[in-house]
Amino acid sequence: MKIAIIGASGYTGGDLIRLLLTHSAAEVVTATSRKLDGKRVDSVHPHLKGLTDLTFRNPSVDRMDADVAFLAVPHTAAMGYVRGLLERGMKVVDLSADYRLPKEVFEKTYGVPHTDYFPAPYGLPELHRDEVKGVPFVSNPGCFPTGATLAAAPLAKMAKAVIFDSKTGVSGAGNSPSATTHYPAVADNIGPYKWTRHRHLAEMKQELARLGSGAGVYFTPHLVPVNRGILTTAHILLREPLEQKEVEALYRKYYEGEFFVRLQAPVLAAVRGTNFCDIAVESEGERVVAVSAIDNLVKGASGQAIQNMNLMCGFPEQDGLRGAGVLP
Ligand SMILES: NC(=O)c1ccc[n+]([C@@H]2O[C@H](COP(=O)([O-])OP(=O)(O)OC[C@H]3O[C@@H](n4cnc5c(N)ncnc54)[C@H](OP(=O)(O)O)[C@@H]3O)[C@@H](O)[C@H]2O)c1
Incomplete structure (x- = not known):
């Protein structure tokens, strides 16, 4: 092909x-x-x-x-x-x-x-696989919305508010140099940007609403001195409290059989270069903290695009995407 x-x-x-x-x-x-x-x-x-x-x-x-x-x-x-x-x-x-x-x-x-x-179709296969299969044209999701939506999806219907706090590597801005991505501005440093008005918030709201959520959705990104990766901490405020065991069971069931979603402590280096999204959850009752890690250039972009191509063309979904991360 x-x-x-x-x-x-x-x-x-x-x-x-x-x-x-x-x-x-x-x-x-x-x-x-x-x-x-x-x-x-x-x-x-x-x-x-x-x-x-x-x-x-x-x-x-x-x-x-x-x-x-x-x-x-x-x-x-x-x-x-x-x-x-x-x-x-x-x-x-x-x-x-x-x-x-x-x-x-x-x-x-x-x-x-x-x-x-x-x-x-919005090409987030874990949520919309059937809409992507066999079609001629797919829109690939944004990098932040991919990690954020996958972190919150299993609890979307039960949430009254979801606050996404993301840390992103510098390659998210593309390869054109700029003052904000210049080495002295980024190295040994960390800071928020577009605190309340990042464009990807619209996609996050759209996807949670499609999952039947009536929750308020909020998002603040931070630039951190790494090349690749997005770590998203989702603070999910529930209408009714859930125990740790219940939340874990919910996530296990929701992502059962999903090769690219791994339920384990998210570490950027473990997903670097890969199409995996690693997620872990911790409940304190009314607030669940769900953290996800992806490589912004792979699950957040090119890897997910190939995953979509595989579904559009009838190839095995993992073809070209089975590589492991690079740790340490
Ligand atoms: N970086 C990420 O983590 C990430 C994640 C998800 C989605 N995305 C999206 O993916 C797209 C590419 O991002 P990137 O980070 O790879 O950007 P990039 O590093 O800035 O590369 C942009 C590419 O597009 C070409 N280009 C620019 N304007 C063009 C035009 N009018 N017609 C044809 N080619 C054009 C450039 O080459 P020439 O100018 O030489 O033609 C270059 O090859 C963007 O829409 C971005 O928002 C990026």
């Missing part, structure tokens, strides 16, 4: 190429970058040297010949490609935010008009 990656010079594009090297049926045939047209892929992804001979090309949909296309481009850029790719018969997974929310919510949240909207 031929794969095109649009935005292959970025962090999620690089991880798509890395992960697809171990997929049993997929071969990346097109890797795009406008700035690096004609340059070898391993010139910006040196960890892929010797594993791929790909050269970057300009993204030209008319000349693209692939079965599946991944859009690993910034929000607002993806909406310019989706329709053309679908019309050329490709299946498409969009890693950007362009199709995760209804049009009016997207426009309000991102402050830009949507120029080519149509609804797409």
Whole structure:
């Protein structure tokens, strides 16, 4: 199966190429970058040297010949490609935010008009697997909403409020340098940003509401000096108290058979480079603390995108995604 990656010079594009090297049926045939047209892929992804001979090309949909296309481009850029790719018969997974929310919510949240909207399944397979199977187009969830939603989902219906407190690694901001991601600003440091108005809050609210939750949803992210990973502490305030044993049983039942959700103490390094989401819960009665750990570039982006591709194309869901973490 031929794969095109649009935005292959970025962090999620690089991880798509890395992960697809171990997929049993997929071969990346097109890797795009406008700035690096004609340059070898391993010139910006040196960890892929010797594993791929790909050269970057300009993204030209008319000349693209692939079965599946991944859009690993910034929000607002993806909406310019989706329709053309679908019309050329490709299946498409969009890693950007362009199709995760209804049009009016997207426009309000991102402050830009949507120029080519149509609804797409929200590709969080543990919650919406049946909506993703066999379809031509899937919108891949945001990194924070993935870890947050999976942490709170089993208690969503019983909650009156959910407060997500997340710590994220710097690769979440993409590979363009900026003042806030500059080494002296990040190293040996930690701080909150967008305390009450991060755009991913809209996705978290949407997903908890879809689970039948009437809870208030709140979210504050923090930047921490690691490259990869998101640790989310969900404070779940319940309408009725639950004992520790009851909460543990609930999570075990909810995630029974889910390969990519592991119920164990979450440690960033244990999920680094992997598609796993590790979750642990502790109850003090009316408040349950659920903590999740994911790799923002894998379960939070490229790995989940491949998980969606596998469901869309009828491959085993774990194909290309069985690698272990890197600990210590
Ligand atoms: N980083 C994360 O942890 C993460 C997690 C979940 C979702 N996402 C989402 O995934 C997408 C990619 O993120 P990233 O972190 O990989 O970004 P990135 O490192 O900044 O890479 C962006 C890529 O898109 C290309 N690009 C930019 N504008 C383009 C356009 N108009 N048309 C075609 N290509 C364009 C860039 O190459 P050229 O400019 O050379 O073409 C580059 O290859 C974003 O929408 C992001 O929000 C990221």
